[in-house]
Amino acid sequence: MTTIPLGRGRRIAPYAHGIWPLVVPALVVTAALIVIPIAYSIALSFSGLGGIGSGFTMANYERMFADPVFWQSVQITFFLFAVCMIIQMILGVGLGYLLSVDVPGRRILQGAILIPAITASVAVGLLWLLFYDPTLGTANQLLRAVGLENIVWLGDPAIAPWALIIVDTWQWTPFVALIVSAGIRSLPADVFEAAGIDGAGGWKMAWHIGLPLLAPVLTVAMLLRTVDLVRFFDLAYIMTQGGPVNATNTLNLYGYRAAFINQDSGYAATLQITLFVFVIIAAAVFTFIRKRFTIEY
Amino acid sequence: MNTGKRIVGGIAAAGIVISLAACSSDSGGDSSGDGGPVTLNVLLNGNAIGTNIEAMTDAFEDSHPDITVNVQVLAEQQMRDKEQLNLQSRSNAMDVYMTLPSREGPLFQASGYYEPLDDYAAGAEDGFLDGFSTIAIDGMKVDGATVAMPMNVEGPIMYYRTDLFEEAGIEVPESIDDLLSAAEALESSSDGSYVPITLRGQADALAYDFGAFFHAEGLDWVTDGEPNFTDPKAIEAIDQYATLASEYGPEGVINYSFNESTNLFASGGAAIELESSNLLPTIIAPETSSVIDTTGIATMPGGAPSILSWGLAMSPFSENKDASWEYIEWATNYDTQLETALLGIAPPRDALYEDETYTASLDTPLKQQWSEALQYLLTDGETEIGPVSQQAPEIRKIIGDGVGTVILGTATAEEAAQSIQDQISPLITE
Numbered sequence: 001m002t003t004i005p006l007g008r009g010r011r012i013a014p015y016a017h018g019i020w021p022l023v024v025p026a027l028v029v030t031a032a033l034i035v036i037p038i039a040y041s042i043a044l045s046f047s048g049l050g051g052i053g054s055g056f057t058m059a060n061y062e063r064m065f066a067d068p069v070f071w072q073s074v075q076i077t078f079f080l081f082a083v084c085m086i087i088q089m090i091l092g093v094g095l096g097y098l099l100s101v102d103v104p105g106r107r108i109l110q111g112a113i114l115i116p117a118i119t120a121s122v123a124v125g126l127l128w129l130l131f132y133d134p135t136l137g138t139a140n141q142l143l144r145a146v147g148l149e150n151i152v153w154l155g156d157p158a159i160a161p162w163a164l165i166i167v168d169t170w171q172w173t174p175f176v177a178l179i180v181s182a183g184i185r186s187l188p189a190d191v192f193e194a195a196g197i198d199g200a201g202g203w204k205m206a207w208h209i210g211l212p213l214l215a216p217v218l219t220v221a222m223l224l225r226t227v228d229l230v231r232f233f234d235l236a237y238i239m240t241q242g243g244p245v246n247a248t249n250t251l252n253l254y255g256y257r258a259a260f261i262n263q264d265s266g267y268a269a270t271l272q273i274t275l276f277v278f279v280i281i282a283a284a285v286f287t288f289i290r291k292r293f294t295i296e297y
Numbered sequence: 298m299n300t301g302k303r304i305v306g307g308i309a310a311a312g313i314v315i316s317l318a319a320c321s322s323d324s325g326g327d328s329s330g331d332g333g334p335v336t337l338n339v340l341l342n343g344n345a346i347g348t349n350i351e352a353m354t355d356a357f358e359d360s361h362p363d364i365t366v367n368v369q370v371l372a373e374q375q376m377r378d379k380e381q382l383n384l385q386s387r388s389n390a391m392d393v394y395m396t397l398p399s400r401e402g403p404l405f406q407a408s409g410y411y412e413p414l415d416d417y418a419a420g421a422e423d424g425f426l427d428g429f430s431t432i433a434i435d436g437m438k439v440d441g442a443t444v445a446m447p448m449n450v451e452g453p454i455m456y457y458r459t460d461l462f463e464e465a466g467i468e469v470p471e472s473i474d475d476l477l478s479a480a481e482a483l484e485s486s487s488d489g490s491y492v493p494i495t496l497r498g499q500a501d502a503l504a505y506d507f508g509a510f511f512h513a514e515g516l517d518w519v520t521d522g523e524p525n526f527t528d529p530k531a532i533e534a535i536d537q538y539a540t541l542a543s544e545y546g547p548e549g550v551i552n553y554s555f556n557e558s559t560n561l562f563a564s565g566g567a568a569i570e571l572e573s574s575n576l577l578p579t580i581i582a583p584e585t586s587s588v589i590d591t592t593g594i595a596t597m598p599g600g601a602p603s604i605l606s607w608g609l610a611m612s613p614f615s616e617n618k619d620a621s622w623e624y625i626e627w628a629t630n631y632d633t634q635l636e637t638a639l640l641g642i643a644p645p646r647d648a649l650y651e652d653e654t655y656t657a658s659l660d661t662p663l664k665q666q667w668s669e670a671l672q673y674l675l676t677d678g679e680t681e682i683g684p685v686s687q688q689a690p691e692i693r694k695i696i697g698d699g700v701g702t703v704i705l706g707t708a709t710a711e712e713a714a715q716s717i718q719d720q721i722s723p724l725i726t727e
């Protein structure tokens with residue numbers, strides 16, 4: 001087959017060079033919807049009070065690094081990210097294993113447990129807001145029924161982040177479990193049979209064979225949850241508005257507040273670009289891990 | 298066809314697609330420049346004012362057959378988000394919108410988001426401007442320009458349970474000290490089924506109630522460009538507010554805004570509620586309230602509550618400005634405001650408080666008390682909900698967070714006052 005040289009050893013098949021006109025609309029749409037807004041936000045973050053065109057300045061970034069609320073929001077974001085990730089992966093793997101076992105009604109159960117993940121976060125937030133109500137909510141009624149004291153779930157800065165973690169875990173653990181379950185069911189049976197013949201027990205097989213083989217699946221689940229968790233917004237927005245006293249003010253929520261409540265677009269762009277960098281770094285780390293620990297079989 | 302021609306062809310095709318898309322994105326409706334049919338896009342808040350105006354808009358269309366009105370009603374923050382998206386992008390897709398000049402007025406005006414209405418109002422029908430309360434009209438002015446027309450008046454008032462006051466043997470409190478004593482007495486006489494008081498604890502919303510405590514100490518928010526939070530009287534106001542909330546308020550009061558407080562009071566869970574005059578219809582809603590016959594209304598203790606008005610503004614990017622004004626004029630004229638007043642919206646026109654139809658509708662002692670409290674607001678209310686600044690929302694949150702730390706017990710009133718002072722000083726002087 002003849003090829004057209006593209007420089008530095010890259011080649012393209014002859015039928016392919018005619019596709020460029022067809023690719024142009026996709027490129028234009030991609031640029032309009034992704035590249036231009038990001039470029040605009042970057043430009044805005046380096047602009048003064050007069051907006052884009054008012055000159056280059058680092059003032060927004062200097063302000064951000066000196067802003068205690070920013071650092072607090074970063075801390076809260078990574079706290080929620082780390083705790084949710086650990087809990088959801090542990091529970092997700094356990095639940096995923098149970099879902100992978102063939103029992104009557106497994107498919108119905110698989111569908112049912114996915115309901116929280118496909119429910120709109122606004123509805124989930126409002127539902128849990130009622131559940132957590134200090135006076136009338138079911139959560140405290142349950143506590144009182146077993147003789148425990150009321151908890152002010154969303155009104156105590158030390159408890160409110162944990163209250164959000166419970167909701168996020170309730171909503172997204174089944175999603176992780178479903179991915180894990182599909183991964184377990186696709187594992188090669190012969191490897192486990194061989195290990196069984198060699199005398200390996202259930203735990204050894206799970207730890208030394210199952211988990212390493214599942215690593216690519218787990219990292220995909222972690223990658224998907226990472227992108228969501230670093231951008232933690234909807235539940236905090238609905239349930240606490242970042243309070244009490246900024247205790248659940250995630251970076252994404254702080255950026256939203258800067259843009260739409262404080263109407264400070266330059267600072268909001270700076271916060272959101274910083275969040276964007278965090279998401280890119282987190283995604284890159286998990287992509288690297290996935291490639292590094294993938295075992296071909 | 299060679300590659301070059303294909304590329305040119307592709308770019309041309311893409312250009313046509315983009316051009317068509319650009320044409321279709323111009324959603325400003327029909328042009329009014331030729332005097333033909335006009336479509337107005339109106340964005341309203343989902344509170345009682347906005348929903349009532351939406352319901353009455355058919356009457357406007359009937360009397361203006363050349364104008365079609367598309368009304369969109371959204372919850373307050375979502376409405377504000379959409380307004381800003383339209384205004385920041387200089388879109389003609391929104392002609393008329395609801396605004397709170399006491400909150401976003403200075404920033405919107407500085408950003409050029411208001412069409413000045415003085416000339417339109419001067420050219421309105423005879424008598425249109427007559428009878429508006431001075432305080433309501435002044436509240437619609439920013440830097441001397443009228444930026445909106447008032448749709449209502451509202452402010453914090455005190456709802457209280459007459460039966461529980463009687464049980465506790467207390468009178469209606471007139472000062473903040475009286476209020477603290479009343480809360481203490483109610484706490485003593487409570488069987489645990491209610492809390493003495495509910496009020497706002499949510500950071501963004503707290504200044505609305507807290508202002509009355511601050512002004513009751515004889516303080517203005519700012520003097521000569523400097524906030525007054527380190528004044529001993531301000532510290533006293535913070536301490537009083539936080540004491541009421543933390544010692545006599547409901548659990549989780551730090552997250553309370555008007556919805557939470559009003560639901561609690563209407564269900565019989567609080568003896569006193571400090572909340573907006575707008576909430577009366579919810580408090581006495583037959584389907585949800587258990588306190589219809591045992592509620593009384595009085596002015597806020599301390600004598601200096603805040604007052605504000607929602608306004609109807611015109612986008613400067615509207616291409617239908619004359620039609621937009623016709624809608625604003627209709628929505629805020631005497632007859633429309635009489636109709637909304639009969640539905641429970643406190644009118645911004647002094648004249649309406651003497652209108653026989655309106656006064657006849659105040660057919661219970663509770664409604665009469667409510668009307669008296671509103672008239673007090675119109676004469677003695679403070680129009681500054683927080684320090685006036687382009688950063689007003691941020692400043693109010695700082696005040697709310699500061700008082701919130703005292704409610705939670707993580708700071709003293711002195712520490713909170715100093716923190717508020719330090720944070721808002723640069724924002725006020727900007």
